[in-house]
Amino acid sequence: xxxxxxxxxxxxxxxxxxxxxxxxxxxxxxxxxxxxxxxxxxxxxxxxxxxxxxxxxxxxxxxxxxxxxxxxxxxxxxxxxxxxxxxxxxxxxxxxxxxxxxxxxxxxxxxxxxxxxxxxxxxxxxxxxxxxxxxxxxxxxxxxxxxxxxxxxxxxxxxxxxxxxxxxxxxxxxxxxxxxxxxxxxxxxxxxxxxxxxxxxxxxxxxxxxxxxxxxxxxxxxxxxxxxxxxxxxxxxxxxxxxxxxxxxxxxxxxxxxxxxxxxxxxxxxxxxxxxxxxxxxxxxxxxxxxxxxxxxxxxxxxxxxxxxxxxxxxxxxxxxxxxxxxxxxxxxxxxxxxxxxxxxxxxxxxxxxxxxxxxxxxxxxxxxxxxxxxxxxxxxxxxxxxxxxxxxxxxxxxxxxxxxxxxxxx
Ligand SMILES: Nc1ncnc2c1ncn2[C@@H]1O[C@H](COP(=O)(O)OP(=O)(O)OP(=O)(O)O)[C@@H](O)[C@H]1O
Ligand SMILES: [Mg+2]
Numbered sequence: 543x544x545x546x547x548x549x550x551x552x553x554x555x556x557x558x559x560x561x562x563x564x565x566x567x568x569x570x571x572x573x574x575x576x577x578x579x580x581x582x583x584x585x586x587x588x589x590x591x592x593x594x595x596x597x598x599x600x601x602x603x604x605x606x607x608x609x610x611x612x613x614x615x616x617x618x619x620x621x622x623x624x625x626x627x628x629x630x631x632x633x634x635x636x637x638x639x640x641x642x643x644x645x646x647x648x649x650x651x652x653x654x655x656x657x658x659x660x661x662x663x664x665x666x667x668x669x670x671x672x673x674x675x676x677x678x679x680x681x682x683x684x685x686x687x688x689x690x691x692x693x694x695x696x697x698x699x700x701x702x703x704x705x706x707x708x709x710x711x712x713x714x715x716x717x718x719x720x721x722x723x724x725x726x727x728x729x730x731x732x733x734x735x736x737x738x739x740x741x742x743x744x745x746x747x748x749x750x751x752x753x754x755x756x757x758x759x760x761x762x763x764x765x766x767x768x769x770x771x772x773x774x775x776x777x778x779x780x781x782x783x784x785x786x787x788x789x790x791x792x793x794x795x796x797x798x799x800x801x802x803x804x805x806x807x808x809x810x811x812x813x814x815x816x817x818x819x820x821x822x823x824x825x826x827x828x829x830x831x832x833x834x835x836x837x838x839x840x841x842x843x844x845x846x847x848x849x850x851x852x853x854x855x856x857x858x859x860x861x862x863x864x865x866x867x868x869x870x871x872x873x874x875x876x877x878x879x880x881x882x883x884x885x886x887x888x889x890x891x892x893x894x895x896x897x898x899x900x901x902x903x904x905x906x907x908x909x910x911x912x913x914x915x916x917x918x919x920x921x922x923x924x925x926x927x928x929x930x931x932x933x934x935x936x937x938x939x940x941x942x943x944x945x946x947x948x949x950x951x952x953x
Contacts, residue, residue: 575604575876576734576767577638577656579624584633584643586619592791593619597633599786599796601735602884605877606761606768607796608778610813611788612822617771618662620788621737624769625657626650637735655683658733658766662740664724666712672699673708676727683731698726701756703749717744725753729760736760738770742777750774754781754866762868762875775816779803780866783881787813789822798885801892803862804899808833862899886912 579601586593593616601607611617622628624635626642635642637653645653666675676695680686686694699705702722712720721744728736741757742750754777761768772778778785779799786796789809795802802810812820819836868875885900886908892900901909911917 575765578603579735579767579769580634580636581624582634582636584623584630584635586616586623586628586630594788594791594793595632597788597793599793601767601769602784602877602881603767604761604765605783605881606757606770606781607784607786608782609769609771609786609788610773610778612813613773615788615791617788618739621659621661621739621769621771624735624737625654625659655731656734658728658731658736660721660724660728660738660741662743662771664712664720666720666723666727668712671709671711672704672715672723675712675723676730679727679731694730695726698729699723701729702726703752718746718749721745722749732764734766736766736768738768738772740771740773742772742774750777755869757781758866758875759868759872761877762872765876775814778814779863783865783877789813798881798900799865800862800885800900800903801896804896806895808837862903882908887917889917 581600582598584597585595597620609617609620619628623630624642630643633643637656640649640653642650642653666672667678670678673695676698677691680691680694696705696708699708702725704719704722704726707715707719707723710719712723715723721741725738725741728738738757742753745753757768757770758781760766768782770777770782782799784796784798785802787794787802787810794809795805795807803814805811805814809821812822817840819833819840821833865878882904886904889897889900889912904912
């Protein structure tokens with residue numbers, strides 16, 4: 543898997559999808575940082591059934607975000623809304639100055655080329671072998687030669703550990719292999735925004751570990767904007783820069799990992815500790831008295847640390863476990879520094895406990911800047927939790943695309 547990544551060449555995004563970026567990203571060594579996705583006041587219903595309302599968040603460009611939430615809260619509906627497959631009735635989704643909720647079909651088709659999407663069910667064509675499935679977006683959206691397509695497809699298959707399975711039909715392989723084929727297909731266009739709906743479900747724990755490493759390595763190399771839906775708490779605690787939680791038709795919280803991982807908000811704590819006690823029930827929401835009784839019993843047993851270990855491998859009491867880093871030999875993940883700068887800029891907005899956690903993880907120079915008052919007040923939290931870097935934003939304001947020199951390992 544990893545050797546595939548290391549050999550990975552990073553062709554100019556312009557060449558990959560035929561889209562222009564305005565800064566000649568195809569030039570060797572220069573490329574575009576993943577784009578921001580700005581969601582404001584978004585609401586979605588099916589008939590009289592409201593799925594979620596007033597969802598506001600920004601996926602910071604080039605960072606990895608994870609969306610959590612109990613089954614049925616509308617995470618997949620959210621991802622499908624982001625690619626324009628479902629139309630929310632209210633609110634906006636702005637990508638590169640285009641509001642996907644209101645734009646034309648033609649423009650939507652263009653914007654979709656920025657995305658790499660892995661749907662929850664893999665969505666492979668049953669009658670096509672894996673090679674043709676993975677080649678599909680390249681044949682659909684580019685004018686590449688068959689030999690070039692073959693090179694890219696084999697490279698991505700190698701990357702996800704599917705070498706040799708080119709000729710297999712989806713029905714002939716395991717669920718985990720189908721998942722990985724879907725992943726390879728999501729990556730062939732070198733997307734700038736990557737949406738993965740439960741990429742780790744149906745994978746064994748070792749493959750989940752490989753997958754998580756692959757996500758972090760990919761982010762280090764292509765600097766794309768990631769949004770991952772997962773139920774794996776270990777993944778949520780160690781992979782993303784930002785976390786969000788959907789519950790009861792609302793986005794309860796969205797913010798940097800330090801904020802969510804130290805949050806005292808009962809729903810967030812219950813979810814990130816994977817426990818029964820708390821507001822989230824098996825099928826229905828619990829009443830207040832029941833939640834209070836459960837929490838009292840939990841406290842009597844020693845709280846979340848009573849097991850001695852935290853959820854899925856996180857040690858007990860270790861609220862903010864270290865974030866996964868790229869495989870040795872790969873470039874640093876630039877998103878990490880960007881997130882830290884962003885977080886330093888909004889440090890004063892958090893409660894004390896969160897500030898402590900953030901301080902423990904921030905480099906000295908950023909802490910010094912935050913403490914010297916060098917940072918001006920940000921746009922405020924208000925569900926957005928996003929402080930753009932002035933130099934990355936440019937004169938057009940929110941939504942502009944920053945440029946950074948691209949490092950592609952040996953590529
Ligand atoms: N096309 C549709 N038409 C009508 N209702 C839908 C449609 N798609 C989803 N829903 C409903 O929206 C709700 C949210 O579904 P969604 O698949 O987004 O949940 P989820 O959070 O992804 O759950 P899980 O964790 O189980 O994957 C469900 O009640 C589902 O039945
Ligand atoms: Mg889902």
